[in-house]
Amino acid sequence: LKVGDRVMALTGWGSFAEQVAVSGQNVLPIPAEMDFTTAAAFSMTYGTSMHALKQRANLQPGETLLVLGASGGVGLAAVEIGKAMGAWVIAAASTNEKLEIARKAGADELINYSEASLRERLKELTDGQGVDVIYDPVGGKLFEETFRSIAWNGRMLVVGFAAGGEIPALPANLPLLKGAALIGVFWGAFAQRQPQDNAANFKQLFAWYAEGKLKPLVSQTFALEQAAEAIDTLGQRKAVGKLVVKVR
Incomplete structure (x- = not known):
């Protein structure tokens, strides 16, 4: 990682902010062909499902x-x-x-x-x-x-x-x-305990994304001031795909 890289990160909490500090092992470079909104919707869902189906289920x-x-x-x-x-x-x-x-x-x-x-x-x-x-x-x-x-x-x-x-x-x-x-x-604990395996999972996920096999669905975006509304939409089970809060 270097200054200026476009990155996605697993913060756990605290990401509804203009700046956030994150452990380096929780940061991944965003592929060149992926925009920030898609990246915001990518890591939690695809990281969870990849770990579930690969390491846990051995599908x-x-x-x-x-x-x-x-x-x-x-x-x-x-x-x-x-x-x-x-x-x-x-x-x-x-x-x-x-x-x-x-x-x-x-x-x-x-x-x-x-x-x-x-x-x-x-x-x-x-x-x-x-x-x-x-x-x-x-x-x-x-x-x-x-x-x-x-x-x-x-x-x-x-x-x-x-x-x-x-x-x-x-x-x-x-x-x-x-x-x-x-x-x-x-998945959160897996990513912390087995960072190399998690990184390998994302290497495969990014390859599938580049091949067009993964197409993250972001059904709604919200401004930072609407973060509570976004959480409420999730709580009422009205969300389809992912919701994204845009900081800028």
Whole structure:
């Protein structure tokens, strides 16, 4: 890194400011073809989903990937990265409008779980075999239902709890009966503990971006004075893709 470089950074908190000091290992050069708004939307979502699917799930070409909350920031990133890794991607969301966004991101199959039984549709789509990898940034009432739809040797990724409310629990016999794994994803800690692996992930992500395989969706931008409004939009689950606060 040198003075004048265009960079993106993981601050954790405090980035709604005109200037911010960040640990050097949390800073990455922005690719020449990427603008600042896209860069602001890139690191958290794509860093999380890449770590989840590569290091935690060890997703393999030809495997089936189910993405819950598929129109959100990390969900859309998971759809695109899953496709880039050669998976067959099923996107699940609560409205057809959200699913259309996931389809444009490359999802192979769509499930509107407000209109149909998620478990029954997954059984139909996988010929009763279940899903190899489940990416869940939502939590909530679908948590156990989706785990019951997992394949033998399947992996369920616990990414977050956007649904709010009580954090879901799982009967301990289910992983046993399915020969399956429940795997936590904490990208922030991974980036601090394994900075070289994180840098390698971003090298691959930037290559896919240059090839046009990753197309971050920024649905709204806000001025710095509107930062609270941006957070409120997220809190009300009105966001599609990413929201960006522009400092200048």
